Amino acid sequence: MQKINEIVGTLINSQLFSGLSDDEIGRFSRILTLKKYNKGETLFAEGDRAEGFHIVKSGKIKIFKISSSGKMQILHIFGPGNPFGEAAIFMGNRFPAYAEAVTASETVFIDFDDFTTYLKKEPRFALNIIATLCIRLKGFLKTIEDLSLNEVSSRLARYLIDLAEEQNDEPGDGCAVTLSVKKGLLAQQLGTIPETFSRTLAKLREQGIVETTGKKIIIADYDRLAEMSGTGQ
Numbered sequence: 001m002q003k004i005n006e007i008v009g010t011l012i013n014s015q016l017f018s019g020l021s022d023d024e025i026g027r028f029s030r031i032l033t034l035k036k037y038n039k040g041e042t043l044f045a046e047g048d049r050a051e052g053f054h055i056v057k058s059g060k061i062k063i064f065k066i067s068s069s070g071k072m073q074i075l076h077i078f079g080p081g082n083p084f085g086e087a088a089i090f091m092g093n094r095f096p097a098y099a100e101a102v103t104a105s106e107t108v109f110i111d112f113d114d115f116t117t118y119l120k121k122e123p124r125f126a127l128n129i130i131a132t133l134c135i136r137l138k139g140f141l142k143t144i145e146d147l148s149l150n151e152v153s154s155r156l157a158r159y160l161i162d163l164a165e166e167q168n169d170e171p172g173d174g175c176a177v178t179l180s181v182k183k184g185l186l187a188q189q190l191g192t193i194p195e196t197f198s199r200t201l202a203k204l205r206e207q208g209i210v211e212t213t214g215k216k217i218i219i220a221d222y223d224r225l226a227e228m229s230g231t232g233q
Contacts, residue, residue, distance in 0.1 A: 054087035059105025
C-alpha cells in the first residue's frame with residue numbers, strides 16, 4: 001500500500017495526470033513500477049528501444065545529446081513530477097536522446113503498451129501528453145535560439161530571470177534564486193564550459209547586477225538582468 005501511495009503522489013504532481021480524479025490515478029498506479037538509479041547511472045541511450053517512459057519521483061535526471069565530436073549538450077534537467085522519454089511513443093519507440101541520473105534518483109516507470117491502452121479509454125491522457133510535448137518543444141526552441149544567437153552572458157541572464165519567476169511570487173530587485181544543480185552542470189546546460197560560466201557570473205557581480213553566496217544568487221538589479229536576457233521592456 002505504501003508503494004502505491006508513493007506512486008499516486010508522484011502522478012498527482014505530474015501534468016500528464018492533471019484533471020484526473022484520485023480514484024482514476026489510483027487505478028492507473030497499480031500497473032506502474034518504481035525504479036531506482038545511482039548517481040551517474042544511465043537510464044537509456046539515444047536510439048535505444050523504448051519499452052516505456054518515466055516520471056521523476058525523487059532526484060534529478062539530465063537529458064542530453066552527444067555530438068559526433070563527443071561534446072555534450074544538456075537539453076533538460078528534470079526533477080520530481082516531470083515526465084521524460086514519452087516522446088519515444090511517437091518516434092518508433094526509440095529514445096531521441098540520453099538520460100542519466102544527476103543524483104541518486106527514483107522514477108515511476110510506465111509501460112507504453114499499458115499507457116496506450118489508457119490513451120484509448122481516456123482522451124484526457126492524449127490531451128495532457130500533447131500539452132506536455134508542446135511545452136517541451138517550446139523549451140527546445142528557446143534552447144536552440146539561445147545557443148545559436150545569444151552570448152553566454154545573455155543565456156545566463158535568461159536562466160536567472162526564468163529561475164526568479166519560478167521561485168519568487170514577485171521577482172524584482174533583491175529577490176533570491178537557488179541553483180538546483182552544480183555550476184559545472186549548469187554550464188553544460190547553457191552550452192559553455194565551467195571556466196567561461198564562472199567568468200560570466202563574476203562579471204555580473206562586478207557590474208552590481210547579482211550577488212552570490214554558494215548556490216544562492218541575489219538579483220540586485222532585476223531590470224538590467226532582464227535587459228541582458230532579452231526579456232526586458
